[in-house]
Amino acid sequence: MVSIAHEVQSAHAPAHGAHGSHEPSVLDGPLSAPVGHHLPTTTGLDSRKLLMWLFLASDCMFFGSLIGTFMTYKGRSLIPPSPHEIFDIPYTSVSAFVLLMSSLTMVLALAAIQRNDPIRLRVWLITTALLGTVFIGGQYYEFHVFYQEGLNLQHSLFGSAFFTLTGFHGAHVTIGIFWLLYMTALSWTGRLNAEQPLFIEIAGLYWHFVDIVWIVIFTVVYLLP
Amino acid sequence: MAVTIPRPAAPAAPVQAAPEYGTLPSYRGFLSWLTTVDHKRIGILYGCTAFAFFLLGGVEALMIRIQLATPNGTFVSPDAFNQLFTMHGTTMIFLFVMPMSVAFFNYIVPLQIGAPDVAFPRLNAFSYWTFLFGGIFMNASYFVDGLPDGGWFGYVPLTGPIYSPSMRIDFWMLGLQVLGVASLAGAFNFLVTIINMRAPGMSLMRMPIFTWNTLITSFLLIFAFPSITVGLILMMFDRFFGTNFYYAPNGGDPLLWQHLFWIFGHPEVYILILPAMGMVSEILPVFSKKPLFGYPFVVYATVAIGFIGFGVWSHHMFTTGLGPIANAFFAASTMLIAVPTGVKIFNWMFTMQGGAIRFTTAMLFAIGFVSMFTIGGLSGVMHAVVPIDMQHQDSYFVVAHFHYVLFGGAIFGILGGIHFWWPKFTGTMLSEKLGKWTFWLVFVGFNLTFGPMHFLGVDGMPRRIYTYSTFQGWSGWFGYDWLGWNMICTIGAFIIAIGILTFIYNAFHSLMGPKNAPNDPWDAATLEWSLPSPPPVYNFRVDPVVRSRDAWWSWKRRRQAVEAGENVATVTLAGHELGHVEFEEDHPSEEYLAQEANFTHGDPSTVHIPNPSFFPLIAALGLVTMAVGMIFSYVLAVVGFLYLIVAIGGWAMEPTG
């Protein structure tokens, strides 16, 4: 049992020292730490990660409305082709597989930076971006084929709903690809090293979200009769 | 035993002067406003801009009323009338009430939770600039092809490409998208701020009720806006790219728009009212000198309203032929949502009951809120009964209902909030005498304007008609063709206008007067009142440590209790126990009470203030350029997009200081 003496003069907090050089702490308030240090928060969770999760929750509603629109109109087109006449399921399942694997490479990239291995990080990031590009390329080719077969945005209800839904998903993937390339460039130039795992994690959350939306779209749009 | 608190010794070193804006390493004057990321300044920007739009929407309303005052009115053409009622609604909802609420969120919430700013200050600035440019963009339609004229709810196929071939609806549609981005960004910001930046000891159930309402409103925003975003995207695709989402001949369904719109629209009305309810919940206790009655129940009721609010949207669609089962379900959920609302009304009444009431202007508006909102709520519950709604739909009865809840509710709350927090924002005091004139003019004018609309609705007057004939029976009193309820409504509208002018005069007069408002003119309950009026740029020198609800009240009363030698375990305010202590053994010590020393002796130079930045402004410009480009030239849209990307890149790379 340690008993602490009473009197302590105003020479308290010696380790904190002058404000210019002190270790940031809970006591200094939420915005007191310089860049590169995680700031103390009420929940202990990083604010940026929290922002991304809230954004993804909101994006669920966005895709929910688009998918709801598609499902509302599923099977109600007045003119052919119907979805199952035109879909090439094996082809699309390959592209679904590609996107799933890109999720794997994304999480491997995160594991790499958490092990403080920037080279592996960049390798996996570029692989993820590449797989994403393959996916987009595959989408583009698929749309091209459909267009040749007479399905376009204006043609029928199915065409409108399908291209809008998959188009917005593709736009999300494209934004993700650019984000990953940007992260790669940041890692290369060595900026913000201390924050990198967090930023990669946040980019990863977005990328995985895009993948799970595709899981839903693949099932609802392509597979369900 | 009497306990004396030793007065804190004079500080050993002189306290550094607080950094003022002029000494920060960046901009001064006008530029400092363009680059500000300070939540207080952004709050002021939002408030002034929103008020300007309020006046614009008010002028539109007056023009509507002049046209409708007499039968066979010729003040405006039918086309102009369509534009007027569309823009009056859109302006008041999206450009006044929502941004004005955000102005209060911005200014007040970080102060109430003891934070130095919001979680993402530049995102906050971006929200404001996007709102400003979006509002200007939408109204700029006037100079192109006329203002949007499809109603604030834009039902298809009227707003589709066939029946609205002009660019008006394009401006409306894209303007709303831009405003949606602004609202979403703000909502995310406030959510993270409230969840993650509260002062030590401030658990969720110790937060001020206004902050709670902000939290729930922000959740409503992030979950409701995506629905209208999708609806507007589908409309945009229909109008620009020839898709068939709402085009019935090709299988589309106009009802889909109504669903998507009202899935947003109903939570939207709660987004409009919850902030005002929060303000009222702050004002009533202060001027009753009693803590809010049943705080946990007010919180649970607000959460319930937010939650159930997502399940009632089709009550706007009872007349669209959804069928009896759907109608019954939505009727039931609509009636259900009246329950938590009623709980809150009772809690407000019981807050006042037994209190020492001071009838300041803010209090008058708050009491006005409770009564007028109740009236509006009663007519709302009437709509919930489907057969009656079949009669009410599209009549002036609905107009009466929503103006009672929106004007008598949201606007009264906002006016009360303005009068309440004015000293904190500006450092001056509004004149109570002029304030009372404002209140009574607005109150009488409001009831004269919208009360008779109940009768007109029951008498069969439909909405959105630009004129009516003498044969309808709505006019012709005492043999005068022109005299009827509509004339009374118009007179009431002008009385409201005079009341608002009185407020404007009051505001200018105060602003030009001495800036001598005390920190705490009302003896109020929450932490923002512990700071100077207006607060310094860094807000708190030391993180306040919160030990109960009504943190500032408890703090003041405990100090008084200790000085008087009373038991400080439970402190009271006019005989009512304060705060929410979790364990019985919570005994505050004299040293806690000496924390006052911290407020005067803390060194403000240790507080980190975020750097100002141009990028939010540039990004907002890029976004609006994209919107303009979508209408006029896709090349311009691409340019806007690149501008946006560059701004985001710069934003990401800029040091936060």
Next chain:
Amino acid sequence: MVLDPKALDWAGRQGLDSAALKRAKVPIYGKWYFPDLPANEPLVNLSTGQIETFGPGYRAGAVLYVKEADLKQAGLGPYKAAAPAAPAAATPAAPAVPAEPVAAAVAAAPAAPVRPSAPAPAPAPVAHAPTTHHEVASSQEVRQETAHALGHATPLRGHAVEHAHPGSKEYLIIAAILAFITAVEVAVYYVPELRPFIFPILIVLSVIKFVMVVGYFMHLKFDHISFTWYFGGGLALALAMSMSVVVLQIATHGLPSGY
């Protein structure tokens, strides 16, 4: 909840967290809860596990204390009668927690309740100052171990206590499972005998894929529960909305009969 998890080193090893303490109604003395330390009572330092006693008038800062008597009464931490009932997820965390960056201990060391440069009023003696140097020493040691163990240049701070991440191998296994399920989905599509059951089968399979990606790749299973609530709430709402719109469409226009 309001507790700064960085300070929970010893407590974390004991399987104590703010939720457990709150459940047991044990008051936590620290800046974020009750700043004023009870006088002349043995208090347990939640960072180091030391038992300390203070005279009257002390205030805690970022280091947290609970009364030893309360812990004994609640049977928590080292006073647990039975085997530790810490949840399975916490067990792998136990070795991880001391490796968790302990910069908090450094910050906690000068646990002044007022800003460092503010001269304190005389009657508010600051708890901890005399223990500063030995705490700093020990926490610096821990810090070095941490940095070494994790190979980080600077320890990460401000994280909620995160439990052991799945390693690369686990991720590969999960990816293999996902690929397999995708293959099964496609196969089901082509098997005519399964056509009547295709709806539930496909929905179940995609839900499994969805949950696995969200839980493991997005780390939701291991993160703070609030993330699950936020994302889950948005997801549930989106599901309810889209299903309602589809149902209402069927109610008004009947089942689909077009292409």
